[in-house]
Amino acid sequence: GQNIDQPTEMTATEGAIVQINCTYQTSGFNGLFWYQQHAGEAPTFLSYNVLDGLEEKGRFSSFLSRSKGYSYLLLKELQMKDSASYLCAVLNDYKLSFGAGTTVTVRA
Amino acid sequence: DTAVSQTPKYLVTQMGNDKSIKCEQNLGHDTMYWYKQDSKKFLKIMFSYNNKELIINETVPNRFSPKSPDKAHLNLHINSLELGDSAVYFCASSQGASVSTDTQYFGPGTRLTVL
Numbered sequence: 001g002q003n004i005d006q007p008t009e010m011t012a013t014e015g016a017i018v019q020i021n022c023t024y025q026t027s028g029f030n031g032l033f034w035y036q037q038h039a040g041e042a043p044t045f046l047s048y049n050v051l052d053g054l055e056e057k058g059r060f061s062s063f064l065s066r067s068k069g070y071s072y073l074l075l076k077e078l079q080m081k082d083s084a085s086y087l088c089a090v091l092n093d094y095k096l097s098f099g100a101g102t103t104v105t106v107r108a
Numbered sequence: 109d110t111a112v113s114q115t116p117k118y119l120v121t122q123m124g125n126d127k128s129i130k131c132e133q134n135l136g137h138d139t140m141y142w143y144k145q146d147s148k149k150f151l152k153i154m155f156s157y158n159n160k161e162l163i164i165n166e167t168v169p170n171r172f173s174p175k176s177p178d179k180a181h182l183n184l185h186i187n188s189l190e191l192g193d194s195a196v197y198f199c200a201s202s203q204g205a206s207v208s209t210d211t212q213y214f215g216p217g218t219r220l221t222v223l
Contacts, residue, residue: 031209042112042198042214043151050209085149091209095164098151 004099006088011105012078020073020102022088030091034062034073037085037101046073046086078106111135112215114199120221121189128185129218131199139163140182141200141212142174151198157182186220194222 004024012018024032031050035043049055049064049071061074075082085101112133121127133140141164142154156164160176171187182199196217202210 033211035214040217042216045211045213048209048211087151089151094209095153095156096212097153101149 004088004090004097006086006099006102008100009103009105011107014078014080014106014108016078018075018078018104020075020086020088020104022071022073022099024069024071024088024090024099026069026090026092026097028093029066030094032062032064032071033089033091033096034060034071035087035089035098037087039084043087075104080106080108082106112199112201112213114197114215114218116218117216118219118221120223122223123189123191125189126185126187127189127220128183129197129199129220130181130183131215132181133199133201133213133215134180135201135203135213137201137203137213138179139202139204139210140176140179141202142182142184143198143200143214145196145198145217147195155182155184189220189222191222194220196220 006022034046037043047062054063059076064071083106085103087101088099115130139158141156143151145151154168155174157176173185176182196219198217199215200212202212204210
């Protein structure tokens with residue numbers, strides 16, 4: 001099994017930057033995903049990291065350090081529509097295991 | 109053009125009943141999954157099918173039986189429903205074999221409430 005930890009909630013102001021951390025303990029690591037889930041909706045794919053380093057995709061970036069079992073999702077220029085739950089998911093032995101999610105609230 | 113669709117969206121039923129949830133994907137993917145998201149928002153894998161064959165079967169009561177008539181469909185049948193089965197059930201699909209790192213695409217979810 002694996003432990004996946006991420007903060008429960010974060011609040012930030014529109015236009016600001018927020019960094020959501022995720023730590024994990026696993027064997028057979030095959031990569032780490034970040035998903036966004038708005039309330040009452042399906043998770044949607046944001047990013048996938050399997051090598052160490054930063055992957056940038058528009059306002060969203062994701063970082064991975066395999067040796068530290070650590071990833072973060074960086075949301076820049078926050079918009080109200082970014083209010084959602086962000087799920088860290090680790091692919092372990094080719095099964096996807098999710099953290100509990102971090103609820104981000106963006107305030108005007 | 110919904111990529112991964114599920115029916116019904118909401119399902120309310122009594123304890124002890126048997127119910128089914130249907131899932132269809134029109135992405136041409138080879139692998140489909142069922143996840144359960146409980147009230148604490150944890151998403152947990154239940155089953156995975158690749159080309160109609162069961163690949164992953166997590167520790168799920170045998171009251172839950174997935175059926176895949178073809179690779180575009182993966183239905184979930186639940187017998188003798190219990191209160192603890194209340195959750196949101198998500199279907200997902202990915203392109204390659206389940207032993208892969210392909211992105212999974214999720215359906216809209218089915219909110220099951222057992223009274």
